[in-house]
Amino acid sequence: MSTSEQSAVRLVDAGDLGASQVAVVEETPHGALAVGISAGKPFAVSNRCRHLFASLGKGHVTDDGCLQCPWHASLYDVETGKMVRGPQGAFKPLAGAVKATAGACKLKTYPVELRDGAIWLLG
Numbered sequence: 001m002s003t004s005e006q007s008a009v010r011l012v013d014a015g016d017l018g019a020s021q022v023a024v025v026e027e028t029p030h031g032a033l034a035v036g037i038s039a040g041k042p043f044a045v046s047n048r049c050r051h052l053f054a055s056l057g058k059g060h061v062t063d064d065g066c067l068q069c070p071w072h073a074s075l076y077d078v079e080t081g082k083m084v085r086g087p088q089g090a091f092k093p094l095a096g097a098v099k100a101t102a103g104a105c106k107l108k109t110y111p112v113e114l115r116d117g118a119i120w121l122l123g
């Protein structure tokens with residue numbers, strides 16, 4: 001067993017993600033994280049949307065691999081944490097401004113790996 005395997009923290013079983021391909025993991029060394037799989041690769045990002053702080057782990061991963069907020073459908077690139085589309089619906093006229101302000105403050109991203117059917121946070 002390598003040193004990184006010894007210090008890794010098991011976050012969630014890939015089989016427990018369901019159709020949304022993302023879940024909230026509350027108890028981690030970094031607090032609550034949104035953890036999932038995008039385009040076959042695992043990811044872990046901070047859980048609070050930069051718009052009005054919805055729980056991103058309750059959103060879903062889109063067909064093109066972005067994490068979509070469950071409240072107003074902002075989209076995030078899970079590799080960089082960047083908001084790539086601002087909020088929709090009633091907020092759509094403000095989407096560009098939100099993306100430029102709240103979106104400039106990226107989600108934090110954390111190193112993870114997919115191993116033994118689970119997503120692990122690397123130390």
Ligand code: FES
Binds near residue numbers: 051053069072088
């Ligand atoms: S809270 Fe996420 S888009 Fe509004």
